[in-house]
Amino acid sequence: MSVTDVALPAGERFPEPGSAPRTAGGLLRSLAHLLRDPGLALALLWVGLVVVAAVAPALLAPGDPLAVDTAAHLHAPSPGHPFGTDRLGRDLFAETVHGTGRTLPAAALATAIGLGAGTVLGLLAGFLRGAADLVIMRLVDVLLAIPGLLLALMLVAVLGKGDTVDVGIAIGVAAVASTARVMRAEVLRVSESGFVEAARTGGARWTRVVLRHVLPNSMGPVWVLTLLLFGEAILGVTTLGFLGFGAQPPTPEWGSLVSSGRDFLGSAWWLSILPGTVVALTVLAANRVSRAFDGEGTGPR
């Protein structure tokens, strides 16, 4: 986090909500805190597992996820196939693990777009004020007025339907508005601070004031948003996948896995329920970790 190496006059350092503990003691305290909160520990563990599944799926599910074994089709979950098998005898666990590599990067892309564009817009609106503020915030109003999934669907209609990258972009654009609002509010607050005033009076150019003083000190609440946005992005990406606008079968993706298992709901429940549970657990874990950051960082303000 670049927040830590900003040169500020002594005593002018802002409390940084959600920033990582810097000292060994802080780290130890966080660890102790973790052990006292098993829910949080489980959430972190799950997030870690999911990231491993996205980066190195072969570690969790070696072999080809699309390997067909017609002799073992529609088998219920068993030690050999923890998630059961689908109608072609493919191992659903392997498909789900390998699907992570589609869903998670798309959600990460969406989060990056939402955070990046939202931060820039909020920063410009809050710092430049006047006409720029007016124009940007009206744009944000409009983005907020169109329900997020609808906005994403509109973008998918023009970007293309068979690709998780496009889905990631679409969900990301839909997340821009809320970040921009949070960022703008924080920039307005920070801009009133003594050290910004001091930098200005000291003759710093406005770009320097923005990049070195206002931006780093306004990022706290936005960082807290990151994981929350990530959870929402997973919901968005998998929902679009479920509606048939993500990766196309046989490429496994969480949402499309749930969707293709739908036809077997009466006879082979695991095909849609288990990947769906994975989605729910991941969002739940991301939200839980985000709440922990929020609670630890903000404190009494």
Added chain:
Amino acid sequence: MARFLGGRVLQGLFVLWAAYTLSFAVLYALPSDPAAIAAGANNSVTPEQLALLRHEMGLDRPLMEQYLTKLGGALHGDLGRSLQSGEPVTSLIGRALPPTLAVAGAGLVLGVLLGTGLAVLATVTGSRRLRRALLSLPPLGVAIPAFVIGLLLLQWLSFTWNVFPAIGEGGLRGLVLPAVTIAVQPAALIGQVLAKSMGDELGKDYVAVARAKGAGPLRVNVRHVLRNAALPALTLAGLLVGGLLTGAIVVEAVFSRNGLGQVTQGAVAAEDLPVVQGVVVLGALVFVTVNLAVDLLYQVLDPRLAVARRPAGRFALSGLAGRG
């Protein structure tokens, strides 16, 4: 009051115009060929025929001219025609709306009831354990995707226990599972916000006064606290309605129901741009209308609110109002 109302209506109209313009910019400025979509997937159309079609649809004219023509039409309630069926977009949406309204309306009512019930129960109960259990539900409700909730309900209540029909409209009984599915998210958001603001209100003086005058816990909580705590929950309305609309899209896909969601899904899949634009504009219209209604309702619920002191730009609801 009239001035306040006028300003809000103007602001709403601006948002609507901007939503129309934004969707036009996104849908028509990007390279895609509506004429080819209208002509259908079959490749039997000659380039000459395609050019003629393009001319008839006005696609060979400058983009600005197309925009102004379309905007003029939109002002008269004409949102163009579907590229697939040729039916006017407004009548297509109008036809698909009633079943969606039924599901979304039932979902909203159920969601408000469940959310309020959860918050009141969590506030009234003396049992710490019950309170904690109740308050752990909302985070669960916002984390589970609607399509998973719908599929779980289908699996248990239709296929395993056979209580409700799996698919099809099937009257009221067929409405139950879709409505419950849609209700989960609003219930979670309302429950979360309401429980928190009820907790805040409980510490206030008027509660002590009411108690001192001999009001029972139910009267204090429902009559006094709930009414005051309803304001923060009401600000969620715009967010909730947007969620209802998109929730309907998902639910109609899960339960194979007809309606606006199915139309939207089909239109996106077929790149039927006028229909997609029509649904987007409808979404903005609903949002604007609901927020206007909430603004007015505020005055009724809390007479103290001086209209002049209300912050401008209340259309802007944080997309993440679920955050404590």
